[in-house]
Amino acid sequence: MQVEAYAGEEMVLNMGPQHPSTHGVLRLELETDGEIVRNVIPHIGYLHRCFEKHAENIDYPGVIPFCDRMDYIASMNNSLGYALAVEKLMGLEVNERVKTLRVLMAELNRIASHLLSIGTYAMDIGSFTPFLHCFREREKVLDLFEWLCGARLLYNYNWVGGVSHDIPEGFEAKTREFMTQFEPVIAEMDKLLSYNKIFLERTADVGIISEEQALSHNVTGPNLRGSGIAWDLRKEEPYCGYETYEFEVPVGLGEHGPLGSCWDRYYVRIREMEQSLGLIRQALDRLPEGDVHEHIPRRVRPAKSEVYDRTETPRGELGYYLVSDGGLIPFRVKVKSPCFTVLSLLPAIAKGGMVADIIAIIGSIDIVMGEIDR
Amino acid sequence: MKRYFKDIFQSIWTVLQGMKITGLHLFTRSCTLQYPSVKWELPERSRMRLFNKIEDCIGCGQCVRACPVDCIYMTTEKRNKEEPPIFAADGTPIKLRVTQFDIDMSLCCYCNLCTYPCPTHCLVMTPEYEFAVQAKQDFLYRFAKDEPQAPPKPAPSPRPAGAR
Numbered sequence: 001m002q003v004e005a006y007a008g009e010e011m012v013l014n015m016g017p018q019h020p021s022t023h024g025v026l027r028l029e030l031e032t033d034g035e036i037v038r039n040v041i042p043h044i045g046y047l048h049r050c051f052e053k054h055a056e057n058i059d060y061p062g063v064i065p066f067c068d069r070m071d072y073i074a075s076m077n078n079s080l081g082y083a084l085a086v087e088k089l090m091g092l093e094v095n096e097r098v099k100t101l102r103v104l105m106a107e108l109n110r111i112a113s114h115l116l117s118i119g120t121y122a123m124d125i126g127s128f129t130p131f132l133h134c135f136r137e138r139e140k141v142l143d144l145f146e147w148l149c150g151a152r153l154l155y156n157y158n159w160v161g162g163v164s165h166d167i168p169e170g171f172e173a174k175t176r177e178f179m180t181q182f183e184p185v186i187a188e189m190d191k192l193l194s195y196n197k198i199f200l201e202r203t204a205d206v207g208i209i210s211e212e213q214a215l216s217h218n219v220t221g222p223n224l225r226g227s228g229i230a231w232d233l234r235k236e237e238p239y240c241g242y243e244t245y246e247f248e249v250p251v252g253l254g255e256h257g258p259l260g261s262c263w264d265r266y267y268v269r270i271r272e273m274e275q276s277l278g279l280i281r282q283a284l285d286r287l288p289e290g291d292v293h294e295h296i297p298r299r300v301r302p303a304k305s306e307v308y309d310r311t312e313t314p315r316g317e318l319g320y321y322l323v324s325d326g327g328l329i330p331f332r333v334k335v336k337s338p339c340f341t342v343l344s345l346l347p348a349i350a351k352g353g354m355v356a357d358i359i360a361i362i363g364s365i366d367i368v369m370g371e372i373d374r
Numbered sequence: 375m376k377r378y379f380k381d382i383f384q385s386i387w388t389v390l391q392g393m394k395i396t397g398l399h400l401f402t403r404s405c406t407l408q409y410p411s412v413k414w415e416l417p418e419r420s421r422m423r424l425f426n427k428i429e430d431c432i433g434c435g436q437c438v439r440a441c442p443v444d445c446i447y448m449t450t451e452k453r454n455k456e457e458p459p460i461f462a463a464d465g466t467p468i469k470l471r472v473t474q475f476d477i478d479m480s481l482c483c484y485c486n487l488c489t490y491p492c493p494t495h496c497l498v499m500t501p502e503y504e505f506a507v508q509a510k511q512d513f514l515y516r517f518a519k520d521e522p523q524a525p526p527k528p529a530p531s532p533r534p535a536g537a538r
């Protein structure tokens with residue numbers, strides 16, 4: 001593209017912090033030259049809530065509601081990572097039912113999260129209908145969660161050593177019902193959005209993350225897989241018995257435009273939802289008997305040690321580094337956020353593009369500011 | 375030039391395909407609800423407003439300790455030996471008089487951690503969700519009914535910062 005034709009006067013433009021397409025409160029300092037972006041400086045911290053400092057003052061189970069609030073779109077996955085880390089710290093082994101339920105909820109949550117990401121992405125690009133379709137489907141997942149544990153967004157479901165509620169009666173049938181009606185919606189999404197010419201034009205040649213760039217910036221999750229690298233922690237470092245499930249790791253193929261474009265990342269998410277459906281089906285099929293509260297310790301008091309544990313959330317690799325001094329309160333909780341690392345790549349991929357492409361890029365890397373600022 | 379017209383044609387064609395799907399949705403059932411006149415049925419596990427059945431509360435303070443945001447304020451005093459013994463619904467003897475049991479729902483994060491440790495299951499989350507108020511202090515729900523009978527103790531020294 002001959003972007004130079006759009007060059008003009010140099011100007012510094014503030015995009016955000018209140019901007020509909022920054023997915024939270026993110027401020028981008030754009031140095032523009034006419035329509036061309038010469039430099040992007042992301043300013044973060046507007047949503048800082050002292051998660052790590054708070055965690056040093058609350059007992060171990062009390063941290064879980066705060067974990068939920070980091071990435072509020074995928075709370076199940078966030079608290080799962082923390083619960084697994086504390087269990088590892090204590091050397092606690094949970095029973096099969098808990099493991100299966102965790103997989104089930106994590107995958108349902110992944111679908112809800114990807115639906116939101118796809119829906120808002122479509123809206124950023126300027127197509128409103130897919131947004132409504134996605135939200136209608138997401139609503140059904142949230143209804144399932146509300147039925148399960150009483151909350152729609154911040155579940156506090158994964159506890160240390162178990163989960164808060166067993167599934168209510170009829171939940172299984174309802175989930176299967178949801179899956180049967182959701183499967184055609186994914187195909188519908190292809191027609192509605194994925195192969196729409198305007199959408200392709202806006203995304204397929206924009207925001208290329210090359211393989212080297214992705215690796216050097218520690219990009220994870222669908223963003224990394226969009227660049228063609230099949231790295232998924234559920235396969236590489238299985239937790240919760242993911243090694244016993246059959247699923248594929250979808251990667252970007254570069255079908256439209258170069259590999260690692262916004263479209264590739266978007267499409268990886270669509271295909272991940274299909275895989276999640278498969279995982280949910282397998283989890284429902286095997287759901288073993290057991291008591292979900294069996295291994296919940298009366299007091300969570302790990303011995304003096306430290307642990308780093310990471311899980312695959314819908315946004316990538318979320319790591320918890322926990323240090324215990326042998327007391328009831330964590331000595332240190334450090335979070336490695338997937339969105340933070342991918343945001344660090346934004347200046348590199350947005351430089352030299354058009355202002356309108358910034359929107360397309362931010363939407364495609366699917367950041368949640370709550371998790372970046374914590 | 376050829377490419378230009380091809381692009382236009384493809385755009386229109388794919389948009390029309392999308393329109394077809396949208397059009398078909400005109401004939402499906404609506405999934406929205408006219409909220410204030412019609413209401414969703416909330417499942418029984420819904421975590422909305424907290425409620426304490428104060429007659430059953432034994433004043434053990436487990437809920438206060440469990441709350442991660444410290445929004446439950448409770449004061450108790452010992453009941454006199456001469457007073458007639460009272461029991462909670464499940465038979466637990468009540469030895470403390472709960473003179474203050476306030477929950478600040480504007481601070482509460484609806485995490486439900488306080489209800490699990492409650493030995494008499496008197497503290498529950500209810501599916502009641504319409505409790506907007508005009509002033510913030512109205513969010514402080516007072517549940518205690520008993521008046522303090524012993525002379526008030528001198529106020530305890532403030533806790534050091536960071537202690538729980």
Ligand code: SF4
Binds near residue numbers: 483485487
């Ligand atoms: S629900 Fe959570 S925040 Fe609210 S009072 Fe109970 S423990 Fe505290």
Ligand code: SF4
Binds near residue numbers: 434493496497
């Ligand atoms: S845990 Fe239950 S019984 Fe104990 S003080 Fe709280 S509400 Fe009362």
